[in-house]
Amino acid sequence: MVGDAMKFQGMKVVSLFIYLSLWSVLVFSQSRQLQGRLETPDGKPVPYASVTVKNDRQRVLAFKTADSQGTFLLAWRDTIDISRLHIEINHLGFKKVSIPLAADNNHYDILMEEEAIDLAEVEVKSRPKINLRGDTLSYDVASFTKPEDRTIGDVLKRMPGVEVEENGQIKYNGKAISNFYVDGDDLLDDKYAIGTKTIPHAMVKDVEVMQNHQPLNVLQGKTLSENVALNLKIKDEAKLELTGQAKPGGGLPGQYDGELNTILFNKKYKMLNVGKANNIGTDLATDFTAFNQAGRLSNMGNSRPAELLSSGTVGNPALPTSRYYFNHSGSLNANNLVNLRSGLQLKANVGLLLDNNDMDYYSTNDLYLADDTIQYSEIQQINRSPFLVDVSLNAQANKDTYYLNNALKIGYSGETGNAALTSNAAAMNQRISHRIRDFSNTLDYVPALRNGNILSVNWYVNHFNRPQILDIQSGINADVLNEGRPFDAVYQYTETPTWFNTLAVGYRIPNGRIMQSYRLSTLNEWQQLLSQLRLMQPTGEQSAYTGSADNNLHWQRHNAQLNATYELKEGKWETLLSLPLSWQRIAYEDVGFGLDETSERLLFNPFFRAKYMTTPEDYVSASYVYSNQMGNINGVYRGAILTNYRSLQTNDAALQEQRAHNVALNYNFQRNISMLFMNVGISYTHATANTIASNVLTDNISSTVLLPYENDVSTFTATAGISKYIFALGATTGLKGTWSTTRFNQFLNDELLPYNNVSFSLTPSFEARLWNRISLNYEGTGTWMTSKLVAGETAIRMPDRQILRYDQSVSLLYSPLSNTFLRLSGRHQYTSQAQLEDISYFFMDASIRYKLSKWNTDIELNLMNLANITAYETYSLSANQFGYSRYNLRGRMAVLKLTFNL
Known part of the structure; x- marks a missing residue:
């Protein structure tokens, strides 16, 4: 039987083999x-x-x-x-x-023709949702929202890859956003911090991150861009009616905090109007920060003069303003936009700010010289009253065939400060004031021609002035300012009225393998620097400072530039080469100093950028910039200016010229579906200038003169960042690191001292919800800084200084009921400096919020500074200076606040 069975099995195998062979022959x-x-x-x-x-x-x-x-x-x-x-x-x-x-x-x-990736929406059942279409990454807001969140800013901080800085600036994978849109419209005109603080997250369906963003429709697909923009996609049901909130609040000791806002976001009309008032330490000026304004002015060539005078030498502490800002503040931020049927968009942005604040501090600065150490001390109680009026009117048509935009901006702002100050045991009273008048108009017209090429016309005109007054009583530093004779007061006045104009015409050829663009522009600048330094004598007579005549400097800068730009997108490569060639003429004169100088130069500032897509989501980019720039009016005035109570500045050099090379390499890695974002970058800058600042330090005053000596500065920086959403925990975690070293020179008391500053910082963050009722949030920053003199024998006589600082914040939220939220927050700061006592603080706050769903109202009680810390000490380090500062802080506070959703 066994043999028969084996025969049968063998016959089956042979039959199967024959069948397959015949089938294969038949098929082929x-x-x-x-x-x-x-x-x-x-x-x-x-x-x-x-x-x-x-x-x-x-x-x-x-x-x-x-x-x-x-x-x-x-x-x-x-x-x-x-x-x-x-x-x-x-x-x-x-x-x-x-x-x-x-x-x-x-x-x-x-x-095969390349195209951007179009991945369909991928939904992770454990949340959250993410959608990638082309260059636009869309975050589903509801997937990242937690019950305790109120505004879209709360949710943005939780989205992997998105960073929200303390000042409100938004970054995506390490890169600052260039535009902030609300349902496709630039309602807030780059001052978007007010939007993230005010817009309820419940109104927003998606947050869209648009990479390689081009805001002009007529240029889309016709030029390369590395910009990143953010768009809030509003829910359909939130577009139907006007909404808003009323937030009255008050507490002890004598606290008030109120807000009223109105919001409407539909296709035709958008508004975000916010009125605020408080004395709890919230600085309302941050609501008016334009994050990209400085870069846009620089691109137009506008060299706005820097502020010359100040009342002190110490800045604000590294703390939230709610800790140290003793204020009474009120603001109105009105943003309104209308889209007409013709495609014309009209927009008005109006800002008003009134503020009054106080700050008290004590500081010492040790300045190390080759054979001596000079110490300055400063005790100041200062009261400031800043104000702001800012109006922007804009008309725009952004169509596929042309772009037309006219932006009119009018600004009037200023500040008055009164201070009681003691410096090195010398008491004085100070009053400083400045007023800024700013007017500008920008006209852009970019039509597409019948042959497919694009014409562009740009005209920008600006008038700017900042008169400043510094009044100090009694007379100080008589040996320097008044030939050793006592006097009663010193008065310093400066003013720099400026007219600026630029006109540009461009022609773009987008078709062809290489996209070409040619731009011809002219730039005209007229400035005047006026200053007076006066001394009030005991006789009541006002006399001029005898050490220097007044400044009455007239300045002109005229520039004609031809810029050729070539862009190539070939497979995975993108390259851009910009070749701007400029002829520049600068003339300045001051009859009082016999100064009459003219400089004519050809300037060549090439720029090259290359980008390689290693995968459809990742890329490596490299860039090189050569910058050859001339100085401005602040570097050529000859008359002495008392910039603050202990600094006297002047110049004794020709027009400053600086040549700089910058090389950068960056790698951007992102896995959108798995929500992993990483970026790594290095950059090196070497700059050479034909002038150097010479500082002469005495026991009570420092004199600074700009001298004609060559000066080199080199900086190397490495950065890295990672952000990841951990699905298992429903947590967003991140880590950022920066290392930087800078070598530069200082001229101190006729001795050239080369310095090397090194800094390293590491910033971890973690946010998660545990057991569906507890939320944990952690943010920390560790910073190490050192400053070392690298000059042979001199280095032995001068100490190296280094500072180690940790700043950690942790927040724990517990929700025992669906409508009740208890939060406990702590912030620990630790500073260590060799040979000095360590400094350590732990601040603690608490809050409880209860939602009355039936009345659509929230009740919130905030308890701030539970440990009642009323003084704060810190160290600072810069080149040969080591500083110690002590600030008075706000004490314990309690504020009860209601939020009525209208």
């Missing part, structure tokens, strides 16, 4: 073969694409993956009419190809 004798190659227009193979033969009912007859050289070979039974078949090729990063098959053709060489 009646099969059709198709072969070919996949390549890009420049002849490069397209590997590993899926190649499919389908019939007219989309049934797959044959399938094959192309090999590493892009070649493929398919076979199928030749029983179907060839005219009913087509070949289909699919590859991530390339357009889909579908070609009907011809009966007399068995070989197909197919060109």
Whole structure:
């Protein structure tokens, strides 16, 4: 039986073998073969694409993956009419190809055209949702929202890859955003911090991050861009009616905090109007910060003069303003936009600010010289009263065929400060005031021509003035200012009225392998620097400072520039080369000093950038910039200016010229679906100037003169960052690091001292919700700084200084009920400096919030500074200076606040 069974099994195997052999012969004798190659227009193979033969009912007859050289070979039974078949090729990063098959053709060489990725929405069941379409990454707001959140700013901080700085600036994977849109409209005109603080997250459906963003429709796809923009996509139901909030609040000791806002975001009309008032330490000036304004003015060539006078030498402490800001503040921030049927958009942004604040501090500064140490001490109680009026009116048409924009900006702002100050045991009273008058108009017209090329016309005009007055009583530093004779007061006045004008015409050729752009521009600048330094004598007579005449400097700068830009997008490569050649004439004169100088120069400032897409989501970019720039009016005045109570500045050098080379390399890695974002970058800058600041230090005053000596500064910086959403924990975690070293020179008391400053910082963050009722948030920053003199024997006589600082914040939120939230927050700061006592603080706050859903109202009690810390000490380090500062802080506070959702 066993032998019969084995025979039977053997016969089955033989029969199966014969059957398969006959079937294979039959198939191949009646099969059709198709072969070919996949390549890009420049002849490069397209590997590993899926190649499919389908019939007219989309049934797959044959399938094959192309090999590493892009070649493929398919076979199928030749029983179907060839005219009913087509070949289909699919590859991530390339357009889909579908070609009907011809009966007399068995070989197909197919060109593949690249296109941006279009991944359908991928939903992770454990949340959150994310959607990538082309260059736009969309975060589903509801997936990242937690019950305790109020505004969209609360949710943005939780989105991986998105960073919100303390000042309100938003970054995506380490890069600052260039535009902030509300449902596609730039309502807030770059002052978007007020939006993230005010817009309820419940109104927003998605947060869209638009990479390679081009705001002009007429230029989309016709120029390369590395900008990143953010758009809040508003829910349909939130567009129907006007909403808003009323937030009255008060507490002890004598605290008030109120806000009223109105919000409407529909297609035709958008508004965000916010009124605020408080004395709890909230600085309302941050609501008016334009994050990209400085860069935009620089691109226009506007060299706005810097502020010359100040009342002190110490800045604000490294704390939230709620800790040290003793204030009474009120503001109005009105943003209104209308879209007309014609496509014209009208927009008005109006800002008003009134403030009064106090700050008390004590500081000492040790200045190390080769054979001496000079110490300055400063005790100051200062009261400031800043104000702001800012009006911006804009009319814009942004169409596919042309772009037209006119922006009128009018600003009037200023500050008055009164201070009681003691410096090195000398008591004085100070009053400083400045007023800024700023007017500008920008006109842009960018039409597309019939031949497909693009014309651009830009005209920008600006008038700016900042008169400043510094009044000090009694007379100080008589040995320097009044030939050793006592006097009663010193009065310093400065003013720099400026007219600025630029006109540019451009012509862009977007078609062709290389996109070309040519721009011809002219720039005109007229400035005047006026200053008076006066002394009030005991006799009541006002006399001029005898050590120097007054400044009455007239300045002109005229520039004509031709800029040729070439852009190439080839496969995975993007390159841009900009070649601006400028002729510049600068003339300045001051009759009182016999000064009459003219400088004419040709300036060449090339820029090169290359970008390589290592994968459809990752890229490496490299850039090189050569900058050859001339100085401004602040570097050539000859008359002495008392910039603060202990600094007297002047210049004794020709017009400053600086040449700088900058090289940067960056790697950007992102996995949008898995929510992993990383960036790494290094940069090196070497700058050479023909002038150097010489400081002469005495026990009570420092004199600074700009001298004609060559000066080199070199900086190397390395940065890295990672942000990841951990699905298992529902947590967002991040880590950022920066290392920087700078070498530069200082001229102190006729001795040249080269310094090397090194700094390193590490910033971890973590946010998670535990057991659905507890939220944990941690942010920390560790910073190490050192300053070392690198000058042979001199270095032995001068101490190296270094500072180690930790700043950590942790917040724990517990929600015992769905409408109740208890929060406990702590912030620990630790500072260590060799040979000095360590400094350590732990601040603690608490709050409880209860939601009355029936009344659509929140009740919140905030308890601030529970430990009642009323003084704060810190160290600072810069070159040869080591500083110690002590500030008075706000004590314990309690504020009860209601929020009525209208």
